[in-house]
Amino acid sequence: MPFPKKVLLVVNPIAGDVDKTELIENIESKAKSQGFDLAVYRTDGENDRQAIEQSLQDFQPDRVLVAGGDGTINQIADILQGKPVTMGLLPLGSANGLATNLGISGDWQESVEVALGEHISCLDGMMINGHLGLHLSDLGLNARLVKNYEEGEVRGKWGYAKEVIRTLSEHDLFRVRITTDTETVETDATIVILANATMYGTGVVINPEGNLCDGKFEVIVATRFDIIELAKLIAGATELDPEVVRTFCTTHAEIECLEQQALFQIDGEFMGPVDRVKAHILPNMLSVAVPAVTEGVK
Known part of the structure; x- marks a missing residue:
């Protein structure tokens, strides 16, 4: 898969109780140096799903990076299912179950390289009691x-x-x-x-x-x-x-x-x-x- 041209970064500000400023600045720097468009959305627990769906419609990214824990990742995966968009994981939660299974490092600098990289896999999900x-x-x-x-x-x-x-x-x-x-x-x-x-x-x-x-x-x-x-x-x-x-x-x-x-x-x-x-x-x-x-x- 070619390098992404449009990237939406979804950040959960409270995940992992760590400051996300450096991570966001790092990805903004990569956007400038590598020539892709970047939009950033920070979750706040208020109508996040509607806002993210609107961002997908307006911005039409080909890659969505998710900086947060399993709850944030599940929420974005639910929104993206069936869409021609690749998800990149920046695991910042306490357990990071999906990232662990995919072999994605808990070091955010390493995970950014993977999330923006060319290696892609399919992912099944399970619908469980809705x-x-x-x-x-x-x-x-x-x-x-x-x-x-x-x-x-x-x-x-x-x-x-x-x-x-x-x-x-x-x-x-x-x-x-x-x-x-x-x-x-x-x-x-x-x-x-x-x-x-x-x-x-x-x-x-x-x-x-x-x-x-x-x-x-x-x-x-x-x-x-x-x-x-x-x-x-x-x-x-x-x-x-x-x-x-x-x-x-x-x-x-x-x-x-x-x-x-x-x-x-x-x-x-x-x-x-x-x-x-x-x-x-x-x-x-x-x-x-x-x-x-x-x-x-x-």
Whole structure:
């Protein structure tokens, strides 16, 4: 793909709690030296979708750079799906799940080079209960961890480790019926994962067979709290006890909570308790700039 001629930079000013001035100035300098037109939009939480859609219509960029966390990236991906525009990621959030899966550095200077570069990959999405999901969503154990971390007072790795211990002590089983393209299964579960990608933003590989642009996603269910198998799952092991961890590859899935609601999160955003989740794949919904080594990334 040729170098972009028109670039829209969407910046979330509060993402990552860092000043974005240097980043914006760097991209403005590149626009002057490399000869592309640049427009900058700063989100403010007030009618951002309408304003960005208007910018796309008026400016007609061929590349949209997104400086923010997974929430901002999901919002822009939802706007861009199906449009002939490539998205470039400048990950500035706390987890940066999609960027991690694409091998995009958390160093903004490196990510700018990738976001403006010529290496492009397709990206599937998942429509989950009416919301766009790009990498990993789940019911149960990890969703409780997301909730606990959001409510906790300590940030960073220490805060996360603290909430892992707390979450494991609070775990419980819930009964689900899982329907995929090929089968229906009823089972107890401690976690049910809808996985388009391979890993969480922390770098933990949860779905070694995941592929971001194969037109399918995986449903992974741990049927009981087995600390050894959960540790193997978290470590990215491929040889798991089928009596504890099961994986289904599919294009559609429905998870029904049969006896009680389960906590649910989409790409790191806590969505609250649910009694049913419906998901389907959105194949090749978007093109995204990637590092050369991950072009055509799994």
